[in-house]
Amino acid sequence: MRELNLLQHIYAHNDQLPGLVQIPPGDDMGAIQLGDQTLLLAVDQVIDGIHVDLKTTSLQRIGRKAVTRNLSDVAAMAAVPLATLATATLPRTFGQDRAEALFDAMRQTAQQYQCPLVGGDMAIGDGPLHLTVTILAKPDGIEPVLRSGSNIGDVICVTGQLGRSLPTGHHLDFLPRLQAARTLASDPRTRPHAMIDLSDGLGCDLKHLCDASNLSAILFENQLPYRDHANWTEAVGNGEDYELCFTMDPQSVPKEAAGVRISVIGQMIEVKQTPTVSLQRLDGSRVCLDNRGWEHQDQNHV
């Protein structure tokens, strides 16, 4: 099954959505209008064997990741977390103590980021451990940054480092880039024109930004910030970086935002036929990266 086809099928109905829907499915978060307030919404799944491994990972880190993954989506909109809801389907043999430890980790992580757990649902099932976290956020004075809006000539930037997130444990311990996003987006000079968080892999996620902005992207191998001596295929394809990828005016790129290093890794360019993402290798050759990442394996956002 091609997840992308299913997503296209869902997006095809976005034009039927009522006026209260300000950001339809297809961005890092959706948004609705509630009175004079804008409310941002997203939901993510964490499944044992796909996103985490119960055999090698503490319940504390699993519960934490279930919440922080969603907070990375909040960062991608430059928004402020508001509240969370969680579901768990626990294997029959899971046990009371471990269930409590898992919920405590989700509750405490949510509380730490000022987005309290306000509800949820629990079931016992025959499949693997399955968690979902729904997160609500608010713009709080900063217009949400979308995946669309990139301009030709914009530089492409990322926070932090890329690749080898799984072997290094980064995918469990990462800090969602909430403050960096707010700092960048609140200053008109540094406000990203388009932004996405890197969960499925740079090749794949940047392609979404290109599609939404109807532009192509060229990346430079020698400019990628490599984590743990990752090679370029790992940096563009591993996924689970939970960093921000954004495009902005080349004149005003800061070296860091809220203490997080920012690297310029490429440029937005005109579309030839359809939006593509390419990488210029050290030897000058170019590789097409379209959808390099998790897209067709396991998981995607609606």
Add this chain to the structure above:
Amino acid sequence: MRELNLLQHIYAHNDQLPGLVQIPPGDDMGAIQLGDQTLLLAVDQVIDGIHVDLKTTSLQRIGRKAVTRNLSDVAAMAAVPLATLATATLPRTFGQDRAEALFDAMRQTAQQYQCPLVGGDMAIGDGPLHLTVTILAKPDGIEPVLRSGSNIGDVICVTGQLGRSLPTGHHLDFLPRLQAARTLASDPRTRPHAMIDLSDGLGCDLKHLCDASNLSAILFENQLPYRDHANWTEAVGNGEDYELCFTMDPQSVPKEAAGVRISVIGQMIEVKQTPTVSLQRLDGSRVCLDNRGWEHQDQNHV
């Protein structure tokens, strides 16, 4: 594992929640304050083999139920649906066509109830089909009705009929009692003092209302509205009725609300030691119903 213990563990932290949380975990929906708006939130899971059976049930009805179960929670607060988010973990062999049919059913049901699908997440997994639906709702001029607030001497009422929801297919085709709840709650004479929706079974769900209101309940076998010649054990224990159970002033019980029949089935009484739910049989004997239902089997709300 006793789900109830885990829920108590979670509720024990409710007093640490910040002021923006207006209704903490433990009611049909949680609520937060957003500007001058109140936002109600709930999430529910639908798992193949527990809540639905893919072998015998159309994808259309499964997708519908995933949404209408949550709408029943909205009805229990007398609120108005606003928006939905959905996740799906699909078995590897599920296929594109069936995935589209399932999402179409969720999307169309959500749209039909004016709560558009604004986001979600999809994964492919090794377990059974797993869906979650998060629902947002607004009070829209009617103060939410809680599980607490019942008075001694209140009559206990239910909408519709009870029992045999699975064999009759009611659990798939039920109509969430949204309009009945609004009609009752908008009139000060008929406004329920406390309300819950019946998903886990009357014995179990009414116990939650009793606990929240710190009162006991006595039901009368001869007054229960039996679906499909259910017996009393089926009516109080089958679950999946998706009807409303509420308590109100005995003087002003209407025969119906928004075309839905209302039956008086019992009375709220003083607590002896802890809140209990009892049934008075036809022969005058009394049976304790505490937690009769699904509670310890499969599923519960946080």
